[in-house]
Amino acid sequence: MKRYKDVAGDGGSNVVGQVAAQQERLRQRLAGVRSILAVVSGKGGVGKSTLTAGLAGCFAAAGWRVGVLDADLNGPTMAKMLGVRGRRLVMAGDAVEPPVSARGIKVMSMDLLLASDSTPLTWQAPTQEEAHTWRGSMEAQALREFLADTNWGGLDVLVIDLPPGTDRLATVASLVPRLAGTIVVTISSDVSQLVVRKSITVARQAQAPVLGLVENMAGLFPGPDAAVLAEEAGIPFLGSVPFDRALAAATDRGDPFIVSHAGSEAARQLTAIATKIRAAITHPASV
Numbered sequence: 001m002k003r004y005k006d007v008a009g010d011g012g013s014n015v016v017g018q019v020a021a022q023q024e025r026l027r028q029r030l031a032g033v034r035s036i037l038a039v040v041s042g043k044g045g046v047g048k049s050t051l052t053a054g055l056a057g058c059f060a061a062a063g064w065r066v067g068v069l070d071a072d073l074n075g076p077t078m079a080k081m082l083g084v085r086g087r088r089l090v091m092a093g094d095a096v097e098p099p100v101s102a103r104g105i106k107v108m109s110m111d112l113l114l115a116s117d118s119t120p121l122t123w124q125a126p127t128q129e130e131a132h133t134w135r136g137s138m139e140a141q142a143l144r145e146f147l148a149d150t151n152w153g154g155l156d157v158l159v160i161d162l163p164p165g166t167d168r169l170a171t172v173a174s175l176v177p178r179l180a181g182t183i184v185v186t187i188s189s190d191v192s193q194l195v196v197r198k199s200i201t202v203a204r205q206a207q208a209p210v211l212g213l214v215e216n217m218a219g220l221f222p223g224p225d226a227a228v229l230a231e232e233a234g235i236p237f238l239g240s241v242p243f244d245r246a247l248a249a250a251t252d253r254g255d256p257f258i259v260s261h262a263g264s265e266a267a268r269q270l271t272a273i274a275t276k277i278r279a280a281i282t283h284p285a286s287v
């Protein structure tokens with residue numbers, strides 16, 4: 001596919017046809033995915049990725065078939081947090097087989113592309129022509145390729161870990177056929193909540209239900225109550241995950257925290273939050 005400026009006057013490249021073909025491939029790849037969730041926060045460093053990994057672990061422990069897409073192209077962390085960093089990507093037909101974590105979670109991350117080969121980055125698209133899109137491509141195009149070229153198979157849930165920034169959700173929402181819901185993450189600081197308030201507004205506009213607000217690192221900062229923020233914003237409050245060094249350490253090692261620290265308060269909270277989310281996306285009317 002050529003870039004916009006290349007196709008002024010066209011030159012017979014049939015860009016529209018190529019985008020339509022990719023969109024159709026994306027639709028087919030996601031046909032077996034029952035629900036897609038996005039974990040968002042306008043703020044960086046609040047634990048979006050940690051919670052994505054933790055919640056994915058809880059969904060898998062409940063018997064769900066789980067996939068995780070790391071939509072943070074510049075700061076990818078999901079491969080490490082789910083213990084698949086350094087795995088080689090395997091092509092099967094016209095798709096990439098996502099590596100599977102010890103708990104059976106399928107993971108796709110930019111990190112796997114970078115780590116799997118020391119040669120310069122080129123996306124192995126089905127046709128050489130499409131491989132060009134990778135190099136000057138924009139984020140949305142990269143994500144569309146990620147989603148369309150990954151063999152997700154049948155999944156009960158695909159969790160998308162978003163980079164910080166309030167605009168990112170709109171991009172993701174425009175790509176996938178349907179978002180089952182968004183989960184907004186905050187920490188109990190004034191600064192975080194100032195930004196997260198905006199994220200909630202954006203999440204509302206994404207035409208996907210806001211499943212609720214999660215407070216992370218509870219107890220670390222003497223800040224405002226996240227439950228109040230949720231109430232003011234008119235969205236459910238899903239719970240508080242306490243600050244727990246063991247959670248940070250397990251996530252750094254790529255260990256499934258809810259298994260290795262099953263008795264901890266953080267694991268209990270994650271499990272309770274995951275249970276609420278499962279109920280909300282299985283029976284949308286229950287929230």
Ligand SMILES: Nc1ncnc2c1ncn2[C@@H]1O[C@H](COP(=O)(O)OP(=O)(O)O)[C@@H](O)[C@H]1O
Pocket residue numbers: 041043044045046047048049050051077216217218241242243244245247248249251252266
């Ligand atoms: N509840 C928690 N307790 C302790 N450390 C945490 C917790 N949540 C996240 N962290 C740590 O905080 C850092 C930032 O988390 P991360 O998930 O990468 O944030 P984000 O994806 O929002 O940028 C990481 O080092 C992570 O291990």
Ligand SMILES: [Mg+2]
Pocket residue numbers: 048049050072077161162163
């Ligand atoms: Mg992150």
